[in-house]
Amino acid sequence: MKGPVLYFGVLAILLVAVACYFLPEPARDTLRQWSMETLSPVFRTVGWMRDRQEGVADRLRTSDDVLEEMRQLREKLAQVETDNSLLRGHQEENARLREMLGFKQQSPYRLLAAKVVERDPSNWWNAVIIDRGYEDDPALAPDQPVVSPRGVVGKTGTVGRFTTRVILVVDENCKISAVSEASRSRGIAQGSTSINGGRPNCRFTFISREFELAVGERVFTTGLGGAFPANLLIGIVTEAPPLSADRNFGLYRDGTVEPTADLNDLREIFVILGLKN
Secondary structure, eight states: OOHHHHHHHHHHHHHHHHHHSSSOOOHHHHHHHHHHHHHHHHHHHHHHHHHHHHHHHHHHHHHHHHHHHHHHHHHHHHHHHHHHHHHHHHHHHHHHHHHHHHHHHHHEEEEEEEEEEOOOGTTTTEEEHHHHHHHHTTOOOOTEEEETTTTEEEEEEOOOOOOOOEEEESSSTTTEEEETTTTTEEEEEEEEEEEEEEEEEEEEEETTTTTHHHHOEEEEETTTTTSSSOOOEEEEEEEEOOOOOOOOOGSSSSOOOOOOHHGOOOOOOOOOEEEEO
């Protein structure tokens, strides 16, 4: 509709212009007045169309600007999330290393710091490899206690030139003379293959019938047996079943101990080489 209107408007303007050229001045004035009144709707239509086109173009530019701003904001948000993740990682590492440093300064033992460099997924709860060997310290040897600030991790196994295998406290081959804090129940903490809620446990067994083991007690090393010094935290008692003929023929008590060391996320640990000079 607007196309024909515009076409006829332009044609009318041309005809008026030609007529004005040949008419006398009074007639020209009358024709000009008439043309202005007659063609004013055409002029308004042309102006409306121009404004409409400019408005559409402005909206298109505005939409493009919004899309570009959204793209830039998404990029900035992704960068911020990445930076926050890195910052959290640095903060966690800093807190962990501060804890390690404080533990080493307060410990009465000579500690060899090490990093876990290898862990077999098929034997996740059995052993880890650390980046220390007899070349790093000639005092490093098998069956030495391995600890973290949270508690006992295990003991050294095969010692190589630059690396050492660590047997974890939840491995069946790791046995520690232990005592509970409150009831003073003495027994053997031995690794167990059972997984409770995704976390491995230790059996606390061969406890004398006279002792009453309680859930929530902390369990420490006794210092007997020669490998582990006394008063190293092993874990927390999570199960303490009553004495029964159905368990161990009623000859002794046993229970379950959950290690306090985070064995699932081992990064830095210490090997106890002996007492400080």
